[in-house]
Amino acid sequence: MADRPAERLQSLTGMRDVLWPESARRRELVDRFVGTASAAGYREVVPPLLEDLRVFLRVGEATDVVTKEMYEFTDRDGTRVALRPELTAGVVRAFVQHRPLTPWKVFYTGSNFRHERPQKGRYRSFDQVGIEAIGSDDADLDVEVIALAWRFFEDIGLTEVQLLLNTLGEHDDRARYTEAVRGHLGAHRDSLSEAARTTLERNPLRVLDSRRPEDRAAVATAPTIAEFLSPAASQHFARVKEGLEALGIPYTIDERLVRGLDYYRRTTFEFAAMALDAAQNAIGGGGRYDGLAESMGGKPTDGIGFALGVDRMLLAADAESVFEAPEAHLDAFVVDLTGGAAARDITHELRAAGISADRRFDPGSMKSQMKAADRSGAGHAVIVGEDELAAGEVTVRVLRGHSDTAGESVQERVRRQDLVAHLQQRR
């Protein structure tokens, strides 16, 4: 067989690698979210990536997410399973399974999978951060959940975010409203786009947020949810709005806001990044899902939560020129001109003392090592030459951006055994 170079393998469509420094931004974003959620009493839950297919079917059999976009397959033992397309279903399943004390306030971070055609801000594997609060129908909880997302956007510096708010009413309200919409759109069937006519069959409410121009007229004259709300649902919604106003969180009522998953009841909301001109400008969304726990075999339990898209928040941050990638940083970079043993030992010693340190392998000339030191973002170069080695010393040189005297280089000899203390002091 002739030698032929192996095919260069690459990531799957819609899946990508996140390399530094972008990875550092993501890490920072997720860490900040964990801080925000924890500080409000939410505790982490880590559901599995793979679930019994039925967990997700409960999310809504009429939704594209479930019917067309799921990575599902039959496991070796014949079980029908799926990679999670979102996190709420798994979290509610966990709630039903473990019966924790309520209200169960949890946060999560992790990847989801949807087999869609990728585009800007939409990948087949995408990360979300989110929270769920299960076991209370207090409207103030709706307010807390929304406020927490709002706080988080402020924390990472996003300012051009619009909160879109709506209510879908109680289960029965939603059902009656759905029928009314079906009736109305059915009467205007001829003017609807073909896609809308298909959608109308299985999920009339979804037609309401169609972007197609042909559908606009019929949608504009469609009945609104307001007239179908029960007194209880109206009151709940009023309290949510009142709470948001009290906290100074601006919102826009959007009666067309239906959201893609079938389980939503009462409060629904979405966060739109106004700085993004891309089609995918929703950076997060959520709502109440009273009834979901019941559908998974649990007792009827109210819940509310949101999920925020990590990629889209970062795109929005780019558009607003905020939340930039942190620069590389190290306390010290060890430059060894004596063969490498000193670098090996000093680097190890510094790290053990809690001082961040790196060095160059296959070290090359001093110049090349100094360049590497500069690139590493290190505050100091710890230089070991034959002189220093013989004297039991090292040279500590202050590098760019850490020098007190602008432009002037500063360096001094330090006894080897004083190096750790010296660097700790300079930090």
Next chain:
RNA sequence: GUGGCCGUAGCUCAGUCCGGUUAGAGCGCCAGGUUGUGGCCCUGGAGGUCGGGGGUUCAAGUCCCCUCGGUCACCCCA
């Protein structure tokens, strides 16, 4: 799933319309200038299956077909 646009060095791109000697630039990388001192500057260098396959031709990065990938929009959604 449907449609438009695009694949040339690690990155950003020129060259493709009108086929023609060793395929270029900037940035980055490496080395030297500075035999123990980074950044700035100067000089030099390495680095390319021109996405892949097939076809037309004396000759293909350039033309044709297929295919893979990317991107944007629709759909849908974070």
